[in-house]
Amino acid sequence: MRIVVTGGSGIVGGFVVRNLVAAGHDVMNVTRRPPRDPVPGAGFVQVDTTEMGQVVGALKFRGKIADAVIHLAALPNVWPVAASLPTEVWRINALSVYNVAEACAQLGIGKLVETSSVNVHQYMRSGGTIAPPRWPMDETTPNWVINAYGLSKIAGEATARMLHARTGAQAISIRPALVIAPDEYAMRISQMRGDRPKTWLSWSYSDAEDLAEAYRLAIEKDDLGCEALYIVNDDAFTDAPIETCIMQAYRDAGPLDIGVKGHAADIANAKAKAMLGWKPRHSWHDYEKR
Amino acid sequence: MKVVVTGGSGGIGHLVCIDLAQHGHEVINATRSAPKLPQPGVKFVQANTSDMGELVSAFAGADAVMHIAAIPNPMHNPAHVVFNENTEGTYNVCEACYALGIGSVIYASSINHLGLDFRYRDFTPDYFPVDEEHRTLAQDPYALSKVASEEVLHGFHRRCGMRTISIRPPAVILPDEYQRRFDANRRYPLTAGGFLWTYVDARDLATLFRLALEHTELEDEVIYGTAEDAWAERPLAELVPQYFKQAGNKAAHLTGTDAGVSNAKAKRLLGFQQRFYWRDIVKKRVTSIE
Numbered sequence: 001m002r003i004v005v006t007g008g009s010g011i012v013g014g015f016v017v018r019n020l021v022a023a024g025h026d027v028m029n030v031t032r033r034p035p036r037d038p039v040p041g042a043g044f045v046q047v048d049t050t051e052m053g054q055v056v057g058a059l060k061f062r063g064k065i066a067d068a069v070i071h072l073a074a075l076p077n078v079w080p081v082a083a084s085l086p087t088e089v090w091r092i093n094a095l096s097v098y099n100v101a102e103a104c105a106q107l108g109i110g111k112l113v114e115t116s117s118v119n120v121h122q123y124m125r126s127g128g129t130i131a132p133p134r135w136p137m138d139e140t141t142p143n144w145v146i147n148a149y150g151l152s153k154i155a156g157e158a159t160a161r162m163l164h165a166r167t168g169a170q171a172i173s174i175r176p177a178l179v180i181a182p183d184e185y186a187m188r189i190s191q192m193r194g195d196r197p198k199t200w201l202s203w204s205y206s207d208a209e210d211l212a213e214a215y216r217l218a219i220e221k222d223d224l225g226c227e228a229l230y231i232v233n234d235d236a237f238t239d240a241p242i243e244t245c246i247m248q249a250y251r252d253a254g255p256l257d258i259g260v261k262g263h264a265a266d267i268a269n270a271k272a273k274a275m276l277g278w279k280p281r282h283s284w285h286d287y288e289k290r
Numbered sequence: 291m292k293v294v295v296t297g298g299s300g301g302i303g304h305l306v307c308i309d310l311a312q313h314g315h316e317v318i319n320a321t322r323s324a325p326k327l328p329q330p331g332v333k334f335v336q337a338n339t340s341d342m343g344e345l346v347s348a349f350a351g352a353d354a355v356m357h358i359a360a361i362p363n364p365m366h367n368p369a370h371v372v373f374n375e376n377t378e379g380t381y382n383v384c385e386a387c388y389a390l391g392i393g394s395v396i397y398a399s400s401i402n403h404l405g406l407d408f409r410y411r412d413f414t415p416d417y418f419p420v421d422e423e424h425r426t427l428a429q430d431p432y433a434l435s436k437v438a439s440e441e442v443l444h445g446f447h448r449r450c451g452m453r454t455i456s457i458r459p460p461a462v463i464l465p466d467e468y469q470r471r472f473d474a475n476r477r478y479p480l481t482a483g484g485f486l487w488t489y490v491d492a493r494d495l496a497t498l499f500r501l502a503l504e505h506t507e508l509e510d511e512v513i514y515g516t517a518e519d520a521w522a523e524r525p526l527a528e529l530v531p532q533y534f535k536q537a538g539n540k541a542a543h544l545t546g547t548d549a550g551v552s553n554a555k556a557k558r559l560l561g562f563q564q565r566f567y568w569r570d571i572v573k574k575r576v577t578s579i580e
Binding site: 043045046053054056057058 | 364365366367368369370371408410430
């Protein structure tokens with residue numbers, strides 16, 4: 001397939017582009033800056049995704065319309081970009097996914113995979129006072145956001161639904177949790193175990209290579225309709241039992257309905273496994289120093 | 291002379307800056323990004339050709355401007371961005387020179403004034419060798435931006451007698467690129483048909499730009515800045531009909547090393563004497579035609 005990947009120069013983008021090229025697809029990286037390490041076999045077009053004209057000019061480039069689009073381009077919730085002005089995070093993220101979806105509608109592109117996030121569930125930012133109805137969290141858990149980044153991800157999922165409603169295009173929203181690339185595990189593990197241990201929005205995580213595989217499956221498979229899919233590992237990124245982590249973090253939130261224990265992650269990946277035939281192949285334990 | 295070079299941080303622009311400085315001119319590199327390679331004797335000033343005001347500041351006191359800054363091909367930007375940025379850049383440069391009374395603009399046009407390299411639909415030149423009298427057959431945004439830019443220059447000459455010289459280079463070969471490009475050409479000898487089997491050594495090209503600057507008797511010219519020998523091991527009488535299915539006998543007279551584009555005008559008007567021939571530089575493993 002001819003596949004446009006917006007944000008192909010980023011961390012997740014690099015894995016996605018390489019995965020698609022290795023699978024034999026004709027890949028075009030649509031990106032704000034030319035890639036520092038271009039992937040052999042993938043072209044690139046420099047585009048500001050907040051400009052509709054440029055998005056159209058990239059999705060139909062030199063006369064060829066993409067068969068499918070994977071939309072990753074956004075300001076990620078990663079330092080230092082995470083410190084961008086909230087209005088910019090909102091504007092760039094929401095406008096970019098809108099432009100991509102609108103361009104898909106105008107050009108008749110039948111498949112979109114856009115990038116949402118665990119940030120549609122920012123319950124951990126309530127200071128532990130507001131809890132999701134039950135664990136494991138999954139795609140049916142109500143959204144709860146407190147900032148522009150989370151809101152932009154809700155907007156992205158709604159945009160995917162708009163595209164599907166308007167044209168019937170297959171529109172998938174992939175929700176990674178904390179993304180960990182192979183060379184990042186050591187750093188993340190020491191953050192998790194440090195003197196002042198870092199906590200994220202959940203104890204789930206997404207291996208970057210497994211995540212890239214999920215994007216490929218979501219773009220290759222047909223008849224998926226319009227769905228949001230959590231792409232997270234089976235195990236939790238923590239040493240303590242998950243029920244202990246949850247009870248500790250949400251101790252001021254009243255009665256908790258905890259349906260996970262031990263090493264299981266607090267977010268379920270069953271829907272992605274069933275719909276995509278996806279399975280995680282890398283665990284953080286594979287990367288622990290012995 | 292005091293010369294401002296727009297795009298002096300890029301491939302051709304860098305060589306032009308160095309060559310002018312070596313020949314005693316006072317050189318200012320006016321570009322949006324600082325040069326990555328050292329430029330002894332060249333002053334850098336940050337200026338974007340999309341900003342008329344920045345150009346006026348950058349050009350103050352100059353005797354001539356060499357306008358080289360452009361998006362160099364249509365492969366990595368949306369089509370309208372390629373055309374608009376390149377054409378706007380040329381117009382702004384001319385208007386800034388007009389405002390300041392600068393008498394000479396030397397412009398880096400391209401063999402793609404003809405429009406073969408990045409065409410959407412195949413065509414055959416009207417005759418061979420192509421020369422400056424040949425009409426444009428441009429279709430793609432890059433070629434169209436070169437056509438439009440050359441027209442802008444003619445207009446400014448008409449307006450105020452500004453000296454306007456467009457140099458049309460073909461594929462420019464840096465000294466250390468010969469072997470790699472020769473080997474690639476040997477694997478796919480017809481690919482070079484997209485640029486009519488032309489080439490010019492980067493050092494010869496820098497000389498051509500300087501000659502255009504120094505021949506102050508020239509008023510309004512377009513000049514192909516190419517080598518007189520073809521970048522090919524077989525006569526073009528053989529290669530042209532293989533690449534251009536509709537060519538008939540148009541190139542039957544291109545025997546020996548005759549090039550697909552004539553540099554007769556460069557020799558006549560600029561006194562151009564080619565110093566670098568690929569046959570002298572490349573190591574060959576089989577004999578070529580002599």
